[in-house]
Amino acid sequence: xxxxxxxxxxxxxxxxxxxxxxxxxxxxxxxxxxxxxxxxxxxxxxxxxxxxxxxxxxxxxxxxxxxxxxxxxxxxxxxxxxxxxxxxxxxxxxxxxxxxxxxxxxxxxxxxxxxxxxxxxxxxxxxxxxxxxxxxxxxxxxxxxxxxxxxxxxxxxxxxxxxxxxxxxxxxxxxxxxxxxxxxxxxxxxxxxxxxxxxxxxxxxxxxxxxxxxxxxxxxxxxxxxxxxxxxxxxxxxxxxxxxxxxxxxxxxxxxxxxxxxxxxxxxxxxxxxxxxxxxxxxxxxxxxxxxxx
Numbered sequence: 210x211x212x213x214x215x216x217x218x219x220x221x222x223x224x225x226x227x228x229x230x231x232x233x234x235x236x237x238x239x240x241x242x243x244x245x246x247x248x249x250x251x252x253x254x255x256x257x258x259x260x261x262x263x264x265x266x267x268x269x270x271x272x273x274x275x276x277x278x279x280x281x282x283x284x285x286x287x288x289x290x291x292x293x294x295x296x297x298x299x300x301x302x303x304x305x306x307x308x309x310x311x312x313x314x315x316x317x318x319x320x321x322x323x324x325x326x327x328x329x330x331x332x333x334x335x336x337x338x339x340x341x342x343x344x345x346x347x348x349x350x351x352x353x354x355x356x357x358x359x360x361x362x363x364x365x366x367x368x369x370x371x372x373x374x375x376x377x378x379x380x381x382x383x384x385x386x387x388x389x390x391x392x393x394x395x396x397x398x399x400x401x402x403x404x405x406x407x408x409x410x411x412x413x414x415x416x417x418x419x420x421x422x423x424x425x426x427x428x429x430x431x432x433x434x435x436x437x438x439x440x441x442x443x444x445x446x447x448x449x450x451x452x453x454x455x456x457x458x459x460x461x462x463x464x465x466x467x468x469x470x471x472x473x474x475x476x477x478x479x480x481x482x483x484x485x486x487x488x489x490x491x492x493x494x495x496x497x498x499x500x501x502x503x
Contacts, residue, residue: 217436218405219251219415220429221287221398222422223259225465226273227474234269236276238474242422243280249425251415252285253277254314258352258377259419259461262289264479267297271304283311287417291316291347295331302338314345314375319353325361333369343372345396348380359383359390366395373397375417388412402428403450406435406443423467424453424500456492463493470497
């Protein structure tokens with residue numbers, strides 16, 4: 210592909226779920242954050258890992274999905290409907306489709322061990338419930354305990370109608386293998402958001418980026434630079450996104466703390482997480498201050 214016609218990466222911000230001081234869903238901050246992101250990224254990935262989905266009940270997942278769809282519209286929202294139980298994943302799928310969602314993602318089953326047959330049945334139940342909506346498999350073995358090899362995933366996709374995948378952790382490190390195993394028509398996104406250029410050049414569609422939910426502009430500039438084939442702009446933009454990763458460490462708690470410095474939410478998590486040390490807190494505060502000054 211000529212440099213000046215390279216596909217532009219789709220940046221889907223993996224948004225955190227905002228909670229108020231009482232630990233309840235913060236609807237006002239959620240809406241304000243979606244509104245702020247709408248002109249700065251290509252879309253959002255909601256109720257995923259960054260969104261602490263295991264800590265959300267079904268009604269809260271519906272509320273977050275409804276808020277995202279109201280701001281972004283159905284083509285710019287990917288709703289994560291993953292759950293440990295297939296029954297729950299199917300119910301969440303039906304909820305999302307009933308609200309107008311057209312793009313869904315589902316994590317493999319998790320907690321209890323699951324072989325390829327169990328994963329296949331799980332994916333098949335979700336794709337049946339989704340009807341015409343596109344469903345992407347979500348592979349994150351460090352969180353789910355389930356490894357699906359590239360060739361096996363490609364066979365599952367062919368049998369169930371999965372439209373592609375979101376790869377995180379070790380699966381993202383094997384991006385090229387999954388790309389080679391899947392047909393060219395299958396969509397493929399990486400959760401390793403700072404490797405955007407590598408993903409685009411490797412035939413991927415883009416990144417699902419938790420870091421961009423706090424600092425979207427460096428990622429948008431990097432996507433533009435890669436698409437334009439502008440090597441100088443790519444180097445400077447890559448340095449910026451690497452700086453974001455170094456400060457936030459790619460964690461939900463780092464992302465939420467940064468957002469609280471930017472006036473978005475309390476920084477509170479529902480799920481237990483490590484304490485952020487004083488030096489990292491200072492780095493995050495400086496990064497947020499610099500972003501606000503620009």
